[in-house]
Amino acid sequence: MNLLLIILIPLLTAVAVLLSRNKQQVKWISFAGAIAQLTLSLVLFFAFRNERAAGNTAQMLFEQNHPLFPAWNINFHLGVDGISVAMILLTSFVLIAGVLVSWNIEKMTKEFYFLLILLALGAFGFFISLDLFVLFFFLEISVIPKYLLIGIWGSGKKEYSANKLALMLMGGSALILVGILGLYFSSGRSFDLLQLSKLNISTSTQHVIFPLLFVGFGVFTALFPFHTWVPDGHSSAPTAGSMFLAGISMKLGGYGCLRVATYLLPEGAKEYASIIIVLSAIAILYGAFATMMQKDLKYINAYSSVSHVGFSLLGIAMLTQTAMTGAVMQMVSHGVMTALFFAVIGMIYDRTHTRMVGDMGGLMKVMPFITTVLFIVGLCSLGLPGLSGFVAEMTVFVGSWENADAFHRIATIAAAASIVVTAVYILRAIGQTAMGPIKAEYLQLKDATWNERLAAIILVAGIVAIGVAPFWLNDLLKPAIEVIMSKIAGK
Amino acid sequence: MPNATTIALIPLLPLAGFLLLGLFGRTAFKNSAGIIGTLLLLASTVLAVYTAYDYFTNSSVDFYRREVPLQLTWLRFSENLSIDMGILLDPISVMMIVVVTFVSLMVHIYSLGYMKGEERYPTYYAFLSLFTFSMLGLVLSSNLFQMYIFWELVGVSSFLLIGFYYNKPSAVSAAKKAFIVTRFADLGFLIGILVLSFYSGTLDFNTLIARLTSPESSELKTAVTSSFLGISGLSWALVLIFIGGAGKSAMFPLHIWLPDAMEGPTPVSALIHAATMVVAGVYLVARLFPIFAISAPAVLEFVGWIGAISAIIAAIIACTQTDIKRVLAYSTMSQIGFMMFALGVSKYGGEEGLGYTASMFHLFTHAMFKALLFLGAGAVIHYVHSNEIKDMGGLRKKLPITHITFLIACLAIAGVPPFAGFFSKEEILLAAYENNTPIYWIALITSGLTAFYMFRLYFGIFWSKPSHLSQMPIHSGERAGGEVHKGEGGFAMMLPLILLAIGAAAAGFIPFGKYVSSDGTPLETKFHLVFSVAPVVLGLTGIFTAMWLYKKQNTRPDKLAASLNGFYKTAYNKFYIDEVYLFITKKILFNLVGKPAAWFDKNVVDGLINFTGNTTQILSGKIKKIQSGKVQQYAIYFLAGVIGLALLFIYVWK
DSSP states (O other), X not given: OOTHHHHHHHXXXXXXXXHOXXXXXXXXXXXXXXXXXXXXXXXXXXHHHXXXXXXXXXXXXXXXXXXXXXXXXXXXXXXXXXXXXXXXXXXXXHHHHHHHHTTTOOTTHHHHHHHHHHHHHHHHHHXXXXXXXXXXXXXXXXXXXXXXXXHHHOOSSHHHHHHHHHHHHXXXXXXXXXXXXXXXXXXXXXXXXXXXHHSOOOHHHHHHHHHHHHHHHXXXXXXXXXXXXXXXXXXXXXXXXXXXXXXXXXXHHHHHIIIIIIHXXXXXXXXXXXXXXXXXXXXHHHHHHHHHTOOBHHHHHHHHHHHHHHHHHHHHHTTOHHHHHHHHHHHHHHHHHHHHHHHHHHHHHHHHSOOBGGGOOOGXXXXXXXXXXXXXXXXXXXXXXXXXXXXXXXXXXXXXXXXXXXXXXXXXXHHHHHHHHHHHHHHHHHHHHTSSOOOXXXXXXXXXXXXXXXXXXXXXXXXXXXXXXXXXXHHHHHHHHHHHHHHHTTO | OOOHHHHHHHHHHHHHHHHHHHHHTTTTOTTTHHHHHHHHHHHHHHHHHHHHHXXXXXXXXXXXXXXXXXXXXXXXXXXXXXXXXXXXXXXXXXXXXXXXXXXXXXXXXXXXXXTTTOTTHHHHHHHHHHHHHHHHHHHHOSBXXXXXXXXXXXXXXXXXXXXXXXXXXXXHHHHHHHHHHHHHHHHHHHHHHHHHHHHHSOOBHHHHHHHHHSTTOHHHHHHHHXXXXXXXXXXXXHHHHHHHHHHHTTOTTSOTHHHHGGGSOHHHHHIIIIISGGGHHHHHHHHTHHIIIIIOHHHHHHHHHHHHHHHHHHHHHHTTOOBHHHHHHHHHHHHHHHHHHHHHHOOSSGGGGHHHHHHHHHHHHHHHHHHHHHHHHHHHHHHHSOOBGGGOOOTTTTSXXXXXXXXXXXXXXXXXXXXXXXXXXXXXHHHHHHHOHHHHHHHHHHHHHHHHHHHHHHHHHHXXXXXXXXXXXXXXXXXXXXXXXXXXXXXXXXXXXXXXXXXXXXXXXXXXXXXXXXXXXXXXXXXXXXXXXXXHHHHHHHHHHHHHHHSSOOSHHHHHHHHTHHHHHHHHTGGGHHHHHHIIIIIIIIIIIIHHHHHIIIIIIHHHHHHHHHHHHHHHHHHGGGOOOOHHHHHHHHHHHHHHHHHIIIIIIO
């Protein structure tokens, strides 16, 4: 399995999109590219499993290393472990769904699809990079398309939201860059993740660099109190934009927090873990309460995302094997789930032309498919067993509970309490949109089209696959998390 | 012995029904959905009865085994902790699969008539199948976390079915209320599981019970000696788990969702909110009973008191309600209270364990007569299209089968010998008498009240003065989708009534103690004639009082209500418990937590971000004038700089 393919296919697709002559070509090329990428990700997944089953216990599989800029010791070093494979799968699922729900974009179709695929390309590159410089490069590639996607195809106060998002993410990037350079110079000039992990970076250095990297990546994944780009950004973005933002982009941050900050700087992680726990517990509970008061469907999902990704950060900061596995599960689960949620919201908005829950009602009567998907994704969000959210959250809870002191206990209980608040806001949202009496003007609305159905089915398949049979994901992640944990344990 | 696959099919057949009808019901099985669902469940019922028969007759030794024919690791958290999907067979789980499949089958058959012509007919059967699957999974769970999974699934099926008439706002809010209240309780359950698994290092029921009951186990010692706020870790765990059970079983003060849940279709109320799901809490306590009884008797006593309080409060409220389904809902809560305190007064093993047997026995008989009462009420509602007693009356000639079966169920619940309820209730009272006198007196009064409110209902529906609604010969039914129907709603609706009536009349003669007991050894239940006098006399008094008040229309009930003015009003308003909740959620959670959080986020957190942005802009606006591009200005800055530096060098640094 050549990992270059993972970035090559999106790249070729993006170029082909630029060269295509009309909207139909753009759409079908993008769709074909997304299918190819999804297939490739599945091939990667099975190839990875086979390698592991065959007894290949190397930390990273399918590695390749090409010198890129020898003078500064920058290398194009690629490789994947279970966490990366899970993230790549997630990204391909969201990509294809995003392509499908954007089928009716009329304005500057070519540019839209180009940016969409470019964003995904950045994410794919990010997840397979083992060189921090290259990783940072890919991270930045994914920022600019977001700005344009919101600024051009967005709605509402889109300029403000686009600026806010780009500036906050750039701010985060600046911190990351400083952190990476700090690592580079304190390690005798290496950007290589695997080499850095073998070095003993002094505790005092770790204490300085860790917060830079964690907060930097944290901005991407809505670390409280740097989460405020999320509600505005999501609500202004076009449907596919929101899906990518929440489904992929926020995961870049979580992945970075784990793979770069926590893995390379375990002493720093231990030092700041309690602060992160407090911040993420606040994000979880406070995000949930703030969601309860929202009236716009997109704001509801945006705030609930703040609450849900809090579980990822909480799981990481709990520093136990189980909790960390749960954290990654939550990233994958939330990625698929929230992309689906935004997709459904988009479908509803396209028909009712409102996102205010108070203005809707009884939509189940006219759009049974869309509302059924809304039910499924809502139930996933509130942690119903059989869907992915439950598995991830429970793993985080059980893992957090392994820390026996009162501080961790209280944080866990606070986080767990959010499942009640989540139920409140999800059922309110669903109850007001899908149930209740229907307004006369909505009686003519049509149910989902083929592309919307396909997008929804693909994502529902994702959350069900994790929810019904979590063991495959658990097995995939376990060895990778063990490596991180043994580094934290100082072995 | 049926093999693991056969047993696994019992829950899996309804699951197949759910998937089949859920995915293709609307298109392919528009009219056949009911038959498909019912047939699948029939197969499941046959397997369940076969399993039970085999389990109880094939046992060569004199105690019943706990066996785990199937166990698959579903999600491994750590070395010891994992969620397994397994099947645990022991007397109570075997008894429960029979109860669940049987009652569910009755409801499936009944719904063939009751829900006929309903627009979302396939969806209804899909949801019923989902519920049955989840409930069977719950009772067969071999792992505490597995039980929690199915626990949540029954919760959501209940939500979907209560909100089945989704365009009715009251149904939607009832569904939400049921889900959220039980979710709140489930939070307790979840944390309880975390605490318990932390101390015991396992989630498997058998290992869990073994580790937390044997006096030598180190796990038990840590669990009992560790303490938080003066209460041991084990007690915390069990109390929290019990909160989960109390939520599902509508125990005071978490009962407020149950009466509202009656918004769902009546057969659903019979299945979920009377016979099966609401007893899940009792089943949970029974499942962990050895731990409660041996290692934390104080918590068990707490369970007993919650049960007793719920029993009497619900009975008092039931006497004042006018909606027949709500009366039945409160009666369910009251009867579950009986089961709960029966567990609470029980001890582990031998004669002392009578309460445990009695509780399970009552669960069994109650499932029969309460499902019957609901289905009978459904037939009545189907006929008059109203839930209010005042719209009924004089229906005994119009609905003869419903009348007789309803009467049997009322006699059973009132504890009149030899109907089923008499035997199980008698055992409960005896257990309470022997172990906890105050609870015994509460129970005695409650059983008198039970007889009274049930016969108030009975006379109100079938005797009294006919109202205009119960006079009309032919009705076009709303629920029947505009179809004209006459009389009692056909064979599909009457067959379950008759079968359940046989159960309600005869189930008491099962020698239950022989099969189900706290420690697995047969318990000889004996009857003391003298002991039975008081409850039976009290029950008959209740019946005759109801007859005096309600058999013929008169002014006595109103006079009575007027003389009890304040108390009557309080009970009629359900002791204002709903209002207390409303105050807490609306006033405190929404206004004092939710709104400030949203405001804080928008204005303070985001305000800071905007402030940073604006300040940067203003600052750069201020300093941008310096970069004017005018060479003369730059020359002046340069000159000023030179002079400034020169002055510094001359005067400051010398």
